[in-house]
Amino acid sequence: MSDDKSTTKPEHFGFLQVPNYSMIAFTSAVEPLRMANRNAGKDLYRWSIYTIDGLPEKASNGLEITPDNSIENANDVSTLLVCGGADIAEAWSRQLQLILRRIAKRNNVRLGALCTGSYLLARAGLLDGYKCTIHWENIASLREDFPAVRVCDDLFLIDRDRITSAGGQASMDMMLKLISDRHGSKLVTHISEQFMCERIRSSDDRQRIPLHLALGSNQPKLTEAVTLMETNIEEPISLDELSNYVGISRRQLERLFQKHLNCVPTRYYLNLRLNRARLLLLQTSKSIVDIALACGFISAPHFSKCYRDLFGIPPRDERRKLQQKSASEEAGLS
Numbered sequence: 001m002s003d004d005k006s007t008t009k010p011e012h013f014g015f016l017q018v019p020n021y022s023m024i025a026f027t028s029a030v031e032p033l034r035m036a037n038r039n040a041g042k043d044l045y046r047w048s049i050y051t052i053d054g055l056p057e058k059a060s061n062g063l064e065i066t067p068d069n070s071i072e073n074a075n076d077v078s079t080l081l082v083c084g085g086a087d088i089a090e091a092w093s094r095q096l097q098l099i100l101r102r103i104a105k106r107n108n109v110r111l112g113a114l115c116t117g118s119y120l121l122a123r124a125g126l127l128d129g130y131k132c133t134i135h136w137e138n139i140a141s142l143r144e145d146f147p148a149v150r151v152c153d154d155l156f157l158i159d160r161d162r163i164t165s166a167g168g169q170a171s172m173d174m175m176l177k178l179i180s181d182r183h184g185s186k187l188v189t190h191i192s193e194q195f196m197c198e199r200i201r202s203s204d205d206r207q208r209i210p211l212h213l214a215l216g217s218n219q220p221k222l223t224e225a226v227t228l229m230e231t232n233i234e235e236p237i238s239l240d241e242l243s244n245y246v247g248i249s250r251r252q253l254e255r256l257f258q259k260h261l262n263c264v265p266t267r268y269y270l271n272l273r274l275n276r277a278r279l280l281l282l283q284t285s286k287s288i289v290d291i292a293l294a295c296g297f298i299s300a301p302h303f304s305k306c307y308r309d310l311f312g313i314p315p316r317d318e319r320r321k322l323q324q325k326s327a328s329e330e331a332g333l334s
Contacts, residue, residue: 010037011182013047014077017067018096018120022085023059025114028171029081035191036179044183050074052096060086071099079110079163084117088138092123100124115167122146131159135167136207155205166207173201202282221246222256229269233276236296239265274310277303281315282322288315 013033015026033045051057054070074080080103084091104111104126113121118134119142121127128148133139133156143151156165156174165174172195180188192200224246228237242265243250257265277295280286286294292303307315 010043010046011079012077013045014050014074014080015047015083016050016071016074016080016117017057017059017065017083018052018085018088018091018117019057020060020086020088020091021057021083021117022115022167023061023063024169025085025165025167025171026059026083028169029114029165029175031195032172032175032179032191035194036183036187039187039190039194040183044179048074048077052093052099071103074103078108079112081163082111082113082117082120084113084115084119084167086116088116088119092120096120097124100126110161110163112163112165114165114171118142118164121162121164122149127162127164130162131157132162132164133157133166133207134164153207155201155207170201170207172197173205176200177202219256219260221248221253222260225253225256225265226268229272233273234294234296236269236273270306271310273297274307277307277315278311278318281319288319291315 013029015030017026030047033047036044048068049065050069050071050073051067052071054067054073056064056066058064082100100111100121101124103109104124111121111126113119113132113134115135116138118127118132119138122132122142122145127146129150131150131152133152133154134142136153139151139153142149154166155170156177157163158174158177163174163178165171176188176191179191188200225242228242228245237245239250239253243253246253248256253265257263257268261268263271273295277291277297280291280294281288284291288303289300292300295303297303297306304314304316307313307318311318313321
């Protein structure tokens with residue numbers, strides 16, 4: 001079911017598979033296109049698979065898909081997504097660079113990447129001055145190697161004619177956003193219901209980088225403390241209780257937070273609760289009072305003040321903006 005009544009030809013996505021590409025990132029990008037066609041009852045999208053030489057490439061799980069053609073013959077795609085995965089540096093070649101640069105010069109072609117494919121675009125010089133994202137394991141190295149690229153930890157990013165996702169299920173989040181922008185939120189709701197998606201994540205969502213990797217394995221007490229915070233959102237535990245649970249003094253715990261997370265434990269805990277509240281505010285119909293209570297605030301006014309201090313807007317106005325945006329989309333498609 002689509003709100004789109006246009007008779008334009010299907011939008012053509014191309015997927016360039018390189019050695020050891022991520023199968024889940026690839027299929028998570030293709031399946032929303034298939035389901036969009038099914039729900040619309042017509043072909044809104046078509047897609048083609050390419051490799052450098054037109055021969056199958058093995059995914060990181062060992063499976064192969066027969067491509068439609070070599071990338072040299074990807075002449076009519078409107079969007080080309082480079083499918084990355086494991087050992088992405090080994091997929092680099094001078095030939096690939098030349099091909100990507102030629103495609104980038106075409107009019108009305110978007111370039112993008114799934115998972116670690118952003119590395120190949122960056123190395124070809126095609127992300128300079130753009131915001132992009134990549135799987136969290138590769139964020140630090142991409143920032144180091146390509147200072148002209150604005151690397152973020154978003155699940156996906158759409159910056160002008162460049163679109164990138166962090167891989168895995170984030171590929172689906174990105175494609176749902178693209179489908180929504182073109183054909184409306186109602187179609188995307190039907191797609192997510194078909195796939196039994198618990199929620200549709202937005203471009204405001206960030207990758208969840210495992211804390212033990214962000215901090216290193218030599219900070220088990222700090223990791224344990226943050227884990228306890230994350231599992232006690234509705235009924236926050238005191239700092240004294242927290243330090244007792246992890247077996248260090250309150251002062252030691254404060255020093256760990258200040259040194260490794262650059263804030264005091266109470267501020268870190270508050271931000272955790274407010275970020276959880278924002279997800280509930282934007283993705284559920286719960287009342288603001290119920291959201292405040294679910295995130296450990298004793299009153300709606302206190303919650304509203306804390307929310308405004310962190311996000312720069314009161315929760316009521318945040319939800320109103322979302323409702324106005326949805327109403328505007330519906331009006332534009334009616």
